[in-house]
Amino acid sequence: MSAETTRGRLLEAALHLLAEGGPGALQARRLAAESGTSTMAVYTHFGGMRELVRELAQEGFVRLSRRLGQVPRTDDTVADLLALGLAYRDHALDNPSLYRLMFGVTTPDAVRYRGEQLDVVTLSSDLTKGQPAFAQLVDAVRRVIAAGRIRPADPGLIAMQFWSATHGYVLLEIAGFFDGAPGIEQALLPLATTLLVGLGDTAEAVERSAARLRAAR
Incomplete structure (x- = not known):
């Protein structure tokens, strides 16, 4: 072998x-x-196990990037941006333990190496494998700007806002905070709408894009 x-x-x-x-x-x-x-x-x-665990976290980012790359790009750039957010969520829900590991979010004594705790810094010290996934989000934001849906601005900073919002929602969801409570339709999509409207789009236009996304899914 x-x-x-x-x-x-x-x-x-x-x-x-x-x-x-x-x-x-x-x-x-x-x-x-x-x-x-x-x-x-x-x-x-x-x-050793320390290095293997770090490799697992990096593999999680590789798979996330692959998942985002499978999202079709259409002529509705906002629908595409929303679709990336849902694909990000799907990746986390399909791999909750891996997702937590990717960002160093795990129980304090969950992972040990020869009795030594692998802390958050150890697990999340190298996030370079996450750059291709983030780059896809930046490109999606750039397309939204080019389409005139939001005001011109630094696409990297806007992508950071969307990633932060989606990441926060996803961590809460996989932790069980939303069990029996409003989910995508009542929380995640309205959150994205608030961001997009604040950046220059209209609530009506975002809803039309979301409707196209629902029909496509």
Whole structure:
């Protein structure tokens, strides 16, 4: 088995353990059993569990970027921007433990490396893999500006506002704060509408774009 194949199997096994059992399931012995390798393979291909956990977080961003890249681009730029937000949410809901790991949000003692706690700084110290996902959001905002839907401004700063708003909503949702409470239609889309109207669009125009998105989904 090639080194690349073994590394890939270990990553997939770690993703499965994380999804099924949360960060506490990320143990070298369980990982070896799940992947059909040995505990030594973890250290050979990643240097240890610390590095493997960091690689998992980076893989989460790679998959997020891939998910956003699958969102169709249409002639309704605002609908496309909203669709990216929903795809972002879908990624988080499909992979809640991975999503928390991506941003260093996990229970204090959930992940340990030889008895040493992997803290937030350790898990979120390298977010370069998140740049392609963010770049897609920046491009979507740039298209909205070019279409005349919002006032000209720095697309990177606007994208940051949308990411921050969506991220906050998603973290609350996967934490269970919205169980039995209003969701996308009563919270997330109105939040996006408020941002877009503040940036120069109209509530009526945003609602038409949202209606197109609903029909497409």
